[in-house]
Amino acid sequence: xxxxRISLKDIAKELGVSISTVSRGLRDHPDISDELILRxxxxxxxxxxxxxxxxxxxxxxxxxxxxxxxxxxxxxxxxSVISGIEEVAKEHGYFVxxxxxxxxxxxxxxxxxxxxxxxxxGFIVCLSQETTDYSHFEQIIDAEIPLVFFDRVCLKDKVxxxxxxxxxxSRRITLHFHENGARRIAYISGPETLSISKERKAGYLVGLxxxxxxxxxxxxxxxxxxxxxxxxxxxxxxxxxxxxxxxFGINDTVVFAAMKEIRKAGISxxxxxxxxxxxxxxxxxVVEPTLTSVMHPTLDMGRIAARLFFxxxxxxxxxxxxxxxxxxxxxxxxxxxxxxx
Amino acid sequence: xxxxRISLKDIAKELGVSISTVSRGLRDHPDISDELILRxxxxxxxxxxxxxxxxxxxxxxxxxxxxxxxxxxxxxxxxSVISGIEEVAKEHGYFVxxxxxxxxxxxxxxxxxxxxxxxxxGFIVCLSQETTDYSHFEQIIDAEIPLVFFDRVCLKDKVxxxxxxxxxxSRRITLHFHENGARRIAYISGPETLSISKERKAGYLVGLxxxxxxxxxxxxxxxxxxxxxxxxxxxxxxxxxxxxxxxFGINDTVVFAAMKEIRKAGISxxxxxxxxxxxxxxxxxVVEPTLTSVMHPTLDMGRIAARLFFxxxxxxxxxxxxxxxxxxxxxxxxxxxxxxx
DNA sequence: CTGAAAGCGCTAACAG
DNA sequence: CTGTTAGCGCTTTCAG
Numbered sequence: 167x168x169x170x171r172i173s174l175k176d177i178a179k180e181l182g183v184s185i186s187t188v189s190r191g192l193r194d195h196p197d198i199s200d201e202l203i204l205r206x207x208x209x210x211x212x213x214x215x216x217x218x219x220x221x222x223x224x225x226x227x228x229x230x231x232x233x234x235x236x237x238x239x240x241x242x243x244x245x246s247v248i249s250g251i252e253e254v255a256k257e258h259g260y261f262v263x264x265x266x267x268x269x270x271x272x273x274x275x276x277x278x279x280x281x282x283x284x285x286x287x288g289f290i291v292c293l294s295q296e297t298t299d300y301s302h303f304e305q306i307i308d309a310e311i312p313l314v315f316f317d318r319v320c321l322k323d324k325v326x327x328x329x330x331x332x333x334x335x336s337r338r339i340t341l342h343f344h345e346n347g348a349r350r351i352a353y354i355s356g357p358e359t360l361s362i363s364k365e366r367k368a369g370y371l372v373g374l375x376x377x378x379x380x381x382x383x384x385x386x387x388x389x390x391x392x393x394x395x396x397x398x399x400x401x402x403x404x405x406x407x408x409x410x411x412x413x414f415g416i417n418d419t420v421v422f423a424a425m426k427e428i429r430k431a432g433i434s435x436x437x438x439x440x441x442x443x444x445x446x447x448x449x450x451x452v453v454e455p456t457l458t459s460v461m462h463p464t465l466d467m468g469r470i471a472a473r474l475f476f477x478x479x480x481x482x483x484x485x486x487x488x489x490x491x492x493x494x495x496x497x498x499x500x501x502x503x504x505x506x507x
Numbered sequence: 508x509x510x511x512r513i514s515l516k517d518i519a520k521e522l523g524v525s526i527s528t529v530s531r532g533l534r535d536h537p538d539i540s541d542e543l544i545l546r547x548x549x550x551x552x553x554x555x556x557x558x559x560x561x562x563x564x565x566x567x568x569x570x571x572x573x574x575x576x577x578x579x580x581x582x583x584x585x586x587s588v589i590s591g592i593e594e595v596a597k598e599h600g601y602f603v604x605x606x607x608x609x610x611x612x613x614x615x616x617x618x619x620x621x622x623x624x625x626x627x628x629g630f631i632v633c634l635s636q637e638t639t640d641y642s643h644f645e646q647i648i649d650a651e652i653p654l655v656f657f658d659r660v661c662l663k664d665k666v667x668x669x670x671x672x673x674x675x676x677s678r679r680i681t682l683h684f685h686e687n688g689a690r691r692i693a694y695i696s697g698p699e700t701l702s703i704s705k706e707r708k709a710g711y712l713v714g715l716x717x718x719x720x721x722x723x724x725x726x727x728x729x730x731x732x733x734x735x736x737x738x739x740x741x742x743x744x745x746x747x748x749x750x751x752x753x754x755f756g757i758n759d760t761v762v763f764a765a766m767k768e769i770r771k772a773g774i775s776x777x778x779x780x781x782x783x784x785x786x787x788x789x790x791x792x793v794v795e796p797t798l799t800s801v802m803h804p805t806l807d808m809g810r811i812a813a814r815l816f817f818x819x820x821x822x823x824x825x826x827x828x829x830x831x832x833x834x835x836x837x838x839x840x841x842x843x844x845x846x847x848x
Numbered sequence: 849c850t851g852a853a854a855g856c857g858c859t860a861a862c863a864g
Numbered sequence: 865c866t867g868t869t870a871g872c873g874c875t876t877t878c879a880g
Binding site: 240242249256261282285422448449 | 512557559560561562564565570579580581583586587589590597602603604605607621623624625626763764766767770789790792793794795
């Protein structure tokens with residue numbers, strides 16, 4: 167179907183020289199005369215010669231492909247991290263193959279298997295929320311295939327990671343709520359399996375403590391990150407005899423669902439209840455009131471993940487680095503009472 | 508760095524047979540004894556042998572990779588189409604390499620160039636909004652490399668396409684507005700270069716006509732799909748001496764921006780102005796009021812695009828098909844006055 | 849029933 | 865300064 171692409175052989179034949187001469191000429195080998203180099207390059211340009219990556223791959227045992235696995239594609243956070251990864255990958259002449267685990271452990275495993283078959287040189291991964299067994303990653307490590315985790319991580323002693331300071335961020339939100347008059351602060355967490363869930367919860371607890379607020383277990387809800395389960399969680403919070411006067415959630419999707427449910431209950435934000443989210447999706451500025459949220463340095467996260475990746479391909483195995491980035495709390499209308507604003 | 512993967516040679520050596528015997532055994536060649544086949548397969552399994560795709564690629568001149576180029580990744584519409592493509596691609600044992608043009612013509616060209624170098628077998632593309640020159644695609648066609656366009660298309664006489672019935676959809680919105688009492692219907696279009704812009708505008712015009720409404724050029728705005736330019740467009744509409752009583756936009760992003768601006772002007776939706784969007788992003792249900800929008804069959808769009816792709820790889824060149832899918836108008840609160848609802 | 853050899857496109861060591 | 869050869873992993877004749 168597809169026409170065969172031009173090869174060194176074609177150029178060699180047309181020029182009446184050997185294949186290796188062309189190969190060398192194209193790469194400015196000092197053994198080839200300047201004049202011949204010129205003729206070779208000219209013809210190669212004319213015929214639009216580009217080296218066959220499969221031949222190169224076979225020879226060098228490198229594919230220049232990175233497998234990236236994210237829990238989903240639609241979230242702005244992941245798209246943005248991917249952009250960062252691609253930027254650095256391109257600088258190194260690498261391609262990125264993106265797969266989505268759809269938050270599903272089984273799919274995550276399949277993706278890895280498929281990408282291994284395709285001979286990606288390594289992986290950059292954000293764990294699916296279902297993942298509690300890490301054996302598929304341990305296999306990658308044992309095979310000495312480069313691997314980097316970002317945001318949701320595991321096996322930190324063996325694998326380089328890029329994360330944000332989740333603890334600080336959720337502590338910050340808690341303090342922010344308190345400063346704005348909240349005394350009954352609730353938090354909707356994600357699955358306990360995720361590192362981000364644990365860290366954000368810890369920040370919440372310490373934050374409460376620093377504000378002199380008592381932790382109430384009924385104010386700590388958990389959801390599976392789906393809008394539906396977030397809705398249920400908020401519903402339970404609102405049904406409490408003494409409901410919270412501030413709520414934040416593990417990400418903006420959760421908080422958007424919360425917003426809907428709160429509105430449905432006829433409760434006003436921020437008058438009756440303060441609200442804040444995580445990740446700062448684009449839509450945080452679209453909703454009414456605009457949503458206070460923790461902004462992640464997404465592009466940098468991607469760039470750094472890619473750099474950690476290349477450190478592995480280029481150097482010999484070193485102690486894995488864990489890089490933690492800072493977040494910014496972007497205060498908007500949902501967490502500040504109008505009278506104060 | 509990476510350990511060499513197991514090859515046929517390794518298995519052959521271990522079994523004391525030749526490479527070709529192993530190759531045949533693995534594929535149940537009738538010439539090989541059942542007993543040997545069994546031993547070969549067993550060892551292959553044990554050693555986790557998987558064929559080297561680069562060797563296969565070299566031999567067969569196929570990479571089993573499809574290059575997909577979309578204007579952006581964050582939009583739910585594109586992520587969802589990609590899921591559809593991936594689904595069908597996987598059935599055929601193909602991989603998808605996703606690139607974003609970021610709505611930029613230059614990037615679109617670069618992406619194609621890079622993917623060509625990587626020897627993708629063909630392309631599935633949604634045009635960037637900047638693209639008016641199609642020579643890069645004509646090169647692909649001339650090289651007889653499979654190509655499919657979806658949603659935003661061009662060169663329909665040479666390239667198979669999947670689109671939605673944009674004309675019908677925007678005509679439908681216009682009628683819907685009219686049924687709900689609107690008499691001054693405005694439309695915020697996208698760049699005239701895009702097929703979807705032209706078609707949706709045409710539907711708007713015919714819709715107006717059918718409702719017995721006169722077309723007013725000041726009600727037809729254009730934007731570059733960015734929130735900022737959408738905001739400006741709405742602003743101009745609201746500043747008119749006789750502003751519109753209904754507005755729809757070429758996509759939901761545009762309409763979200765519009766919503767913000769309308770709210771800022773202290774105008775209520777849907778009481779003072781009806782609103783509707785296109786593409787039905789997830790967030791359409793998050794905003795207040797919930798947004799009426801045209802729902803696209805995104806997954807199917809992806810699936811069909813992939814099928815059209817494989818028709819090209821499998822058959823000889825045929826007359827390119829243009830497939831048009833139907834949309835659904837999802838009516839929510841933004842386009843129906845409360846009194847009526 | 850099995851092996852040897854050629855070739856896909858390329859580079860690098862070895863010859864001239 | 866240039867050509868020959870081997871080999872990356874695999875399939876496919878062609879020979880046994």
